[in-house]
Amino acid sequence: MLVHVDANNFYASCEKVFDPTLRDRPVVVLSNNDGVVVARSSEAKALNIDMARPYFQIADLLRRYDVRVLSSNYTLYDDMSNRLAAVYRRFTDALEIYSIDECFLSFDHVPPDRLDAEARRLRTTAGRWTGIPVGVGVAATKTLAKLANRLAKKVPANDGVCVLGDAASVRDALGRIELTDLWGVSRGFQCRLRSLGIATPLELAEADSHLVRRRLGVVGQRIALELRGQRCIPMEVIAPDKQTVCCSRSFGTETRRFDDLRQAVCTFASQAMVKLRRQDLAAGAVTVFVDTNIHAPPGVKQYHNARTTGLPTASCDTREIAAAAVRALRRVYRPGYSYKKAGVLLHRLVKRSGVQPNLFDRRDHGRAGRLMATVDRINRRFGRGAVRIAAAVPFGMAPSGLTAGRTVHWRGRCDRRSRCYTTRWDELPICYAKSA
Amino acid sequence: METSRIPYLGPITAGFPKASEGYEDCPIDLQALLVPQPAATFFFRVVGDDLRADGVPAGAVLVVDRSCRPRRGRLAVVEQDGAFLATRLGDTPRPDAVVGVVTASIVQMGRG
Structure with a gap:
């Protein structure tokens, strides 16, 4: 089985780890140069603050709701991302770092009846050790593991972990989502699927493989096969040499x-x-x-x-x-x-x-x-x-x-950046000594 | 006609091997002593002198390991009223309030 694990509201969660005044408060993080919102804490999501909205358009709204607004601090996020990867590596060497807040892991060594327990242990260890809450999805293929993770977050009863261990649970999961919720299915691709009479993820999984191949090419066939539990997207365990x-x-x-x-x-x-x-x-x-x-x-x-x-x-x-x-x-x-x-x-x-x-x-x-x-x-x-x-x-x-007194006209704006708590001696978080 | 210079790379030297050959070791690494679990370890700067008797004067750097189990009587960093406090854990520490257990206190004496 493969695991997809990702951090919840990663940038906002990193900020919360080091600033106790942010606990239970809505937080948004702005892109480089304070342009648009790139991350929202769960409290900010509950206020319906949109992602990718230009900051100047919503500045008043944010002030009204007393939302803490921060510039992005990529030095901090990068360090926390490395820490999460180090925690995941304790569970398996077969780890693919997919993005700053997402990884794929191989759980092929875990017996089926231990999958749920091991996935929960992964989640609690990551949360305990780094302070960052993560969601865990487990399934036969990358596409299904990503889908499982989506359900781990969306369905509160799952408590952050979802294992799609058998055909019945996969079927059930495919019935709960839209085509565009699937990894690799864009709006345009959805239209092409509709034209073939495929309106739901379940129909895509059960469509005739040759028809899909003929009408949607290798990409479409790959998604369909992955939904049936056949691995088509391999794990890239060693990061490929960077191109640029x-x-x-x-x-x-x-x-x-x-x-x-x-x-x-x-x-x-x-x-x-x-x-x-x-x-x-x-x-x-x-x-x-x-x-x-x-x-x-x-x-x-x-x-x-x-x-x-x-x-x-x-x-x-x-x-x-x-x-x-x-x-x-x-x-x-x-x-x-x-x-x-x-x-x-x-x-x-x-x-x-x-x-x-x-x-x-x-x-x-x-x-x-x-x-x-x-x-x-x-x-x-x-x-x-x-x-x-x-x-x-x-x-x-x-x-x-x-x-040296020179005016730097072009330097980016980052007025509200937090400190580099984990990489600079002079920017450590402070704690107050208190005798019992 | 075009000419190019061919670089002369220099003579090759050889001599007696070092007497210590095969006995090399890495210098002492403080990180190995103080931070056995780097993924879970964070540093905090202490404000206030309340814990001087516990070896934690103002300005000390605390090594805080989030992977250690918070037990009664351990020095730990906790979150309380929107601030981090370094304090001894009581009988029933609220698990979600404990940031991590203090595993070392680094006090610099100055070089003057």
């Missing part, structure tokens, strides 16, 4: 100046390179893109463009990548536009050990590698951006004093 690393932000205020964009692009390149080195990868090409504000009133000139610069040898050296990014930026930058967003995308990624050396490249890569390792170590210790290339600015949690 991206770093981009909307700016706090728009800018027309090349220098601002250069500073932003160099900073994004630096951050992307930290991510890259953490995975022991090197990049063979850099793409830079710039965007004007798509929400600007009609009449404002729009411009979107991207350019890619290739490197002779895949590199893990921030200086080299930033220089390549600035070359790309020179080719996309057009004066006279008001830019709202820029980003850096690293691709042609290879394992550092697998970098093809270029016979005519006489630079000392060992030295650059050691320098970058030292920079990363210093920044881990003293805060991100404590040491950086001169063209970049410190980002995120770095003390504002480091900007």
Whole structure:
């Protein structure tokens, strides 16, 4: 059997673990740059606050209901996500990290009569150890396990765990949901299913396999077979090598100046390179893109463009990548536009050990590698951006004093970000000593 | 005609092996001593001097392990009235109020 486990209201739950004033209060977390709502606590959901609504549209409503509004704190969420994965790994080595708050686990070693107990133990251990409530779905295939998890949450009597262990329980489950509740079924796909006379998940599971294959292709057939308990979507236990690393932000205020964009692009390149080195990868090409504000009133000139610069040898050296990014930026930058967003995308990624050396490249890569390792170590210790290339600015949690009085026009808004409780010594949660 | 330089990689050196060959070990790791269960361990900074007699002066860093069972008499971090408190657990601790058991108190003496 396979397990799908995901955290309830993950970002909001992370915030609640470390801030006792949030207990039983509605909490929403905003996207990067405080744009839209990306997470709601159960109390906020009960107030019918929509997901993905722009913050400025609902600011009054949130104030009226006394909802705590937080900027997203991805440093914290990433650490909590790793902790959850470590807890799951105690149950099985066959773990697929599907997203920041979702994993698939293999429970093939668990005897059928122990599935429910083991799933409940997984849920309580995760909740107890990390403070994050999770839901657990158990079934024969990934598609069914995801569906089981949905029912684990939706049906209160399930108490966060749902095992679809036999054909009867699968049938029952398929009768309780809509087609679009299924993993991989979009509205468009639903229309195509309807045109074949398939209106419910149960009908899809029982449809003629050849007909489904002929009319809906491999994708449709795969969903149908998974619903019948036949595994078609394999577990990806080892995370596949990353294809790209991206770093981009909307700016706090728009800018027309090349220098601002250069500073932003160099900073994004630096951050992307930290991510890259953490995975022991090197990049063979850099793409830079710039965007004007798509929400600007009609009449404002729009411009979107991207350019890619290739490197002779895949590199893990921030200086080299930033220089390549600035070359790309020179080719996309057009004066006279008001830019709202820029980003850096690293691709042609290879394992550092697998970098093809270029016979005519006489630079000392060992030295650059050691320098970058030292920079990363210093920044881990003293805060991100404590040491950086001169063209970049410190980002995120770095003390504002480091900007040395320069105005940073483009820096994202994150006014209401909580502290990095688990990754910074100077930002630990506090507790008051009380003798009994 | 185009020319290219072929890099000379340098001489290869070899010598006597280190006398300690085969006896290497990792330096002492504080994390291994204080945080045997990293997924469940969180650090808290202490405010107030009420627990000085228990080895927890103001400013100490508490190592809090959420995987330990909260027993009577253990020092623990609990949630109460919208704040975290470090305190000894009484006879019947409310399970949902206990954040975790304190497994160590780190007190720095300064370097001056």
